[in-house]
Amino acid sequence: MIPAPGSSDVRVRFAPSPTGMFHVGGGRSALFNWAVAKHQGGTFVLRIEDTDAARNKPEWTDGILSALAALGMHADDPTFEGPYFQSANVDKHREATGRLLDAGRAYYCDCTRDDVAARTGSQQSGYDGHCRDRGLTYESGRALRFRTPDEGETQVVDLIRGNPVFPNASIEDFIVARGDGSPVFLLANVVDDLDEGITHVIRGEEHLSNTPKQQLLWEALGATPPVWAHLPVIVNEKRQKLSKRRDKVALEDYLAEGYLPDALVNYLMLLGWAPGNDEEILPFDELVERFRVEDVNSASAFFDVKKLLAFNGEYIRAMSVEDFVSAVDPWLRAPHALWRPEQFDPAAFAAVAPLAQSRVALLADITDNVDFLFLDEPVRDERSWAKAMKPGAPELLADARAALADLGDWSAEPLKETVLVVGEKHGLKLGKAQAPVRVAVTGRTIGLPLFESLEVLGRERTLARVDAALARLAQDPPQAPAQ
Template sequence: MFQSERRERHREAVESLLSTGAAYLCDADNRPVAGTALRPGLAARFRMPAGRTVTFTDLVRGEVSFASDDLEDFVVWRSAGAATFLLANAVDDVDMGVTHAIRGEDLLSGVPKVILLLEALGVEPPVYAHLPLLVNAARKKLSKRRDDVSLGDYRARGYLPEAMANHLALLGWGPADDVEIRPMSEIVEQFRLADVNRAPAFFDTKKLEHFNGVYIRALSTEEYLRRSGPWLGERATWPPERTRPEVLEALAPVVQEKVRTLGDIGRYVDWLFLEDPPEDADSWKKAMGSEQAPAVLDDAIATYAEAGWTPEAAHAAALALAERHGLKLGKAQAPIRVALTGRTVGPPLFESMVLLDRAEVLRRLRNARARLGASR
């Protein structure tokens, strides 16, 4: 839209090139046409000077040279009556006072054309810096058709803007002290274009996830809950009327320590608000496949019908249960966890289970025991 609004300015630049002989008119078959006045049906091409070596200093790649004899005359004005991107971009940059052109290395080959074009217009070119391309795990250039490159998608999955910005800032560059996770103000202070690496930069989603987890853990509980709102509200998998804010607040510190994205929060707390725990076939098979599982569930039903209803009491009861069955605590609590939460992984079991009513805990334990009995 901006460039289309500047059509007359672009036309003026092309007419200047035509008037000095730096450009020429041509027809649809690229045959030169006499004259210097733009008119419908004719295009204008920049006349590439012969025998020139175009040399410039790129802040990332150092001195770069191109031979003009390796370059062809190129279109600056289309027969439809509009400037090409290269001409429009060069003129707009000049008019806006752009001093540094910083872009991807895939645009490096176009620089000699722009330099010669600006020279013909009597304008100094900007300083250039061509950054390394971003590549995926297969070391192929990131593609919007093949790779996950939408910032909106990352935001929707619960990546924090500050974590993404921190990660992006380190693609092709790193601070001298090797401290990667740091405030943007420090990154800005330390960043130098001359320190950017020439090699392709790997967009590492696992590293981004790690960064995001660190930033989430650094939030205050209040801010964490505020930012988690969409995933605990309109995007939640449970009916909104079943949400208990006091439960979310009580679990916030422990869940905040475990999640890597805000989108992960649901699977850590959904079981507290669903009528029945979510079903995960792999978790059920892993926890309920042992010979001790039925006896552990029977014991848990009897134990938690009488145990004190605090995290400490629930933990002590589980330790005693494990000892009675000759199991380590992790093995003993696995069937209990899956019976209550539906998954083998989640928030600390004893701190979270007491947030359910005792009656609900016993109901879920009995349901799991009945299901286990029916499957054997």
């Protein structure tokens, strides 16, 4: 079990490999470890397992550090320790293989997979122990295997899975060092955990099958194994394990789309655990206060993108307007924005920012909501045009244009009343009457409240866009649906 809060002896770790983008599942594992360390007053150790030289890249390490920092885990926090690099510990890994060999807990093996298959009659069978008592010494190409006990069982103390038991006879003599002498993951992982004083290993359930082997290694090296906790697998809406080949799994992609870090943290903390009282949207400090790894559910956790989006919208709406304006600024000034930098009007955006904040669920959505303010002409969304510009639209737009041109007070309420009156003249309620006006001015059928938008856009630009729409309708009049 995990000691009572305040036990600074608790040391957890997060040990990713720098071989790709930062997976949201890794984010969940890191946060659960971080929450335990915070709750206990313990230490969170970051270890970069960088021994796969063929796949490791410095930019992936940088990505891990930046992703963790975005989620609130960084070296400036006293809870944080590291990063340590597994490649720096190779001498201790090799020393451990020597200790196992000297103690008779490991032996050299020159069997190939084909050799084993020839003896057992199956390519899928496990190792048959052929070299256990041959007394082979080291030669290049000979792997080092751990001698597992023939009798008894290995019980794993797992805070989430209970105490699963593995008969030792079912655990094959597994490789701990390759033919070139380099230790494999199973051993390097154990040696690093020992070296860093890890007391609790909290990781994904895909590692559960490795755990009895690693526990045997801990014991063979004369140490007490850590307490284990294997987190539930994260699945998509089809209940398939999240896969980078099939699903959007990179944390960087979610941040780039405008998901707020606080919303991601809150949501990831709920993948397999609940704070109770039917509460879900909570600040991280309160999540930490309530978190108990023992309360994590062992069942698969559904990564519900729609729910994450709803969370993000809630977090956006809870921001101050000033913080919202600051948060969306990178999207408003991005090189890929539809408008040129000199077209952006900060004052105009500030006027509509509260309206936009109440409607966007992603920060990236801001451009579609406000582009009409900064473009010389509105976007040309043909579906919106076809939907709004039905027969009768030219006449309604012409009447609206005339009424708007004569309007004395160019503000939201008079603008609304003017379009309402024009709509009534054409036998339309406000919702139907404003649709052609909206598309003429903004290019889209949905967006910010129309009349507040017209107020900010101004009389001259509004009338010019209505004139342009009327000109287009004159060239290509809307057709009545075929009977």
